[in-house]
Amino acid sequence: MGRNLGYGGASPRVPGSVVIDLGRKMNKVLNIDGENASCMVEPGVSYFKLYEEIQKTGLKLWIDTPDLGGGSVLGNAIDRGVGYTPYGDHFANHCGMEIVLPDGSLLRTGMGALPGKDGADNPTWESFQHAYGPAVDGIFSQSNFGIVTKMGFWLMPETGHQSYMITFPRDNDFEQIVEIIRPLAQRGILGNIPQLRHAIQELAVTGKPRTTWYNGPGHFPRDVIREGVKQLPVGDVSWIFYGTQYGDTASISSQLSLIKSAFAAIPGSKFLLPSDLPPDHYIHSRVQVCSGVPVLRELDWLNWKPNAAHLFFSPIVPTRGSSARVIHDIITRLHAKYDFDVFPTLCVAGREMHYIANIVYDRSSEDEKRRARELMREMIDEAAREGFGEYRTHLLFADQVAGTYSWGGGALRRFNETLKDALDPNGILAPGRSGIWPKGYRGKGWELVGEKAKGCVTARM
Numbered sequence: 001m002g003r004n005l006g007y008g009g010a011s012p013r014v015p016g017s018v019v020i021d022l023g024r025k026m027n028k029v030l031n032i033d034g035e036n037a038s039c040m041v042e043p044g045v046s047y048f049k050l051y052e053e054i055q056k057t058g059l060k061l062w063i064d065t066p067d068l069g070g071g072s073v074l075g076n077a078i079d080r081g082v083g084y085t086p087y088g089d090h091f092a093n094h095c096g097m098e099i100v101l102p103d104g105s106l107l108r109t110g111m112g113a114l115p116g117k118d119g120a121d122n123p124t125w126e127s128f129q130h131a132y133g134p135a136v137d138g139i140f141s142q143s144n145f146g147i148v149t150k151m152g153f154w155l156m157p158e159t160g161h162q163s164y165m166i167t168f169p170r171d172n173d174f175e176q177i178v179e180i181i182r183p184l185a186q187r188g189i190l191g192n193i194p195q196l197r198h199a200i201q202e203l204a205v206t207g208k209p210r211t212t213w214y215n216g217p218g219h220f221p222r223d224v225i226r227e228g229v230k231q232l233p234v235g236d237v238s239w240i241f242y243g244t245q246y247g248d249t250a251s252i253s254s255q256l257s258l259i260k261s262a263f264a265a266i267p268g269s270k271f272l273l274p275s276d277l278p279p280d281h282y283i284h285s286r287v288q289v290c291s292g293v294p295v296l297r298e299l300d301w302l303n304w305k306p307n308a309a310h311l312f313f314s315p316i317v318p319t320r321g322s323s324a325r326v327i328h329d330i331i332t333r334l335h336a337k338y339d340f341d342v343f344p345t346l347c348v349a350g351r352e353m354h355y356i357a358n359i360v361y362d363r364s365s366e367d368e369k370r371r372a373r374e375l376m377r378e379m380i381d382e383a384a385r386e387g388f389g390e391y392r393t394h395l396l397f398a399d400q401v402a403g404t405y406s407w408g409g410g411a412l413r414r415f416n417e418t419l420k421d422a423l424d425p426n427g428i429l430a431p432g433r434s435g436i437w438p439k440g441y442r443g444k445g446w447e448l449v450g451e452k453a454k455g456c457v458t459a460r461m
């Protein structure tokens with residue numbers, strides 16, 4: 001659907017390419033299976049559409065949506081996007097694909113490769129992810145090896161849910177918060193992938209411009225954040241943890257008592273339920289997202305600046321307080337160097353966390369765009385030196401990010417190139433996507449690791 005906002009939208013990497021708009025007409029929900037709790041969709045099915053189609057059936061099934069519900073269920077999963085119910089790893093919860101390969105032939109993966117009775121689709125296509133032999137689905141995610149035209153997904157049976165937030169008073173509580181999350185997540189006590197946000201996000205998600213609080217030069221000062229949040233219902237806090245628990249009332253209450261007592265180790269932490277907060281507070285939007293209802297509220301923080309656009313910097317970091325501190329310091333220091341406000345959102349799992357830094361810039365300002373690009377490039381390199389790599393990136397930075405995955409003299413890149421040349425010898429599909437260039441392009445100046453590359457005189461964003 002081309003709504004990969006912050007990660008490159010619908011743009012092709014090579015000028016003159018033909019963009020295939022699968023969102024407009026291939027927009028059917030092909031199957032909703034109430035017994036199997038699964039569905040099969042075409043690329044143009046948005047989270048809103050899938051949600052509405054399921055509502056029409058009356059089946060008690062949830063979808064899993066990212067923070068913005070306007071994108072494609074299939075496109076998001078192919079880019080290995082995330083959501084916030086227990087089914088939040090979208091690619092992990094897909095089951096079965098149909099793909100058009102660069103030579104025009106069709107491939108079905110998983111059990112779909114085995115024909116069903118009398119020419120029907122295989123009855124377990126949406127039930128079991130693998131066929132016999134190598135598991136190939138993964139090579140069609142974040143790649144340019146084929147066009148996915150159908151994809152199956154598991155749906156979560158409706159259940160009880162309780163969202164909550166826990167606030168922490170000091171910036172330096174950060175490491176301890178991460179240390180407390182790790183065992184709770186590994187032991188399966190946390191219900192979903194929770195988000196940890198800095199207090200500045202509380203100001204931004206009100207949808208008010210930054211000038212409401214600050215008109216001065218430079219990036220948003222820490223004491224102005226403090227004064228701003230003091231006026232909000234959360235009060236003078238530094239970090240905010242948004243979580244949701246699932247199940248029946250008794251299990252939710254026993255999970256919550258474990259969670260509360262674990263975080264009580266941090267002096268001054270406060271536990272709040274949605275009912276403790278006014279109806280316009282952002283937590284009510286999280287309640288919806290975390291129970292599979294698509295919304296658009298998250299876009300409000302783009303009112304921060306006039307003509308705002310944004311880039312996401314999203315490294316994968318171990319769930320350890322010390323590592324969290326290293327990446328947070330890199331991001332904070334470099335945002336200050338390039339004069340941008342820092343918006344940290346951490347999606348914290350038991351063993352790793354996605355640190356999502358949102359760079360909000362004024363797209364009418366060439367100077368801001370240049371600084372945003374330079375900031376991204378420097379963060380990618382510094383993070384990589386610590387062993388932290390991006391899970392996903394804007395196409396402007398694809399070559400640089402792919403280059404950081406350099407173990408074994410670039411063994412992974414060479415392997416991807418071998419696959420590309422075998423499947424797409426003429427290099428017709430999305431050359432350069434995810435830093436994978438077909439042989440006809442390699443070494444001819446197409447790779448974009450700075451401001452200039454062939455066919456891309458000024459990097460566009």
Ligand SMILES: Cc1cc2nc3c(=O)[nH]c(=O)nc-3n(C[C@H](O)[C@H](O)[C@H](O)COP(=O)(O)OP(=O)(O)OC[C@H]3O[C@@H](n4cnc5c(N)ncnc54)[C@H](O)[C@@H]3O)c2cc1C
Pocket residue numbers: 001002003004005006007008009010022043066067068070071072073074075076078079080081082083146147148149298299433
């Ligand atoms: C405020 C805000 C919050 C966001 N929150 C989240 C979040 O919580 N989680 C998250 O994951 N994202 C988030 N995003 C990023 C983005 O908006 C979503 O991921 C969105 O769902 C992606 O849009 P799309 O599905 O239309 O992507 P598309 O642009 O359609 O697809 C993404 C990429 O996948 C490839 N692709 C798409 N379809 C196919 C196909 N059929 N075959 C082969 N390749 C294909 C293309 O290369 C394309 O560039 C957020 C963005 C913003 C602005």
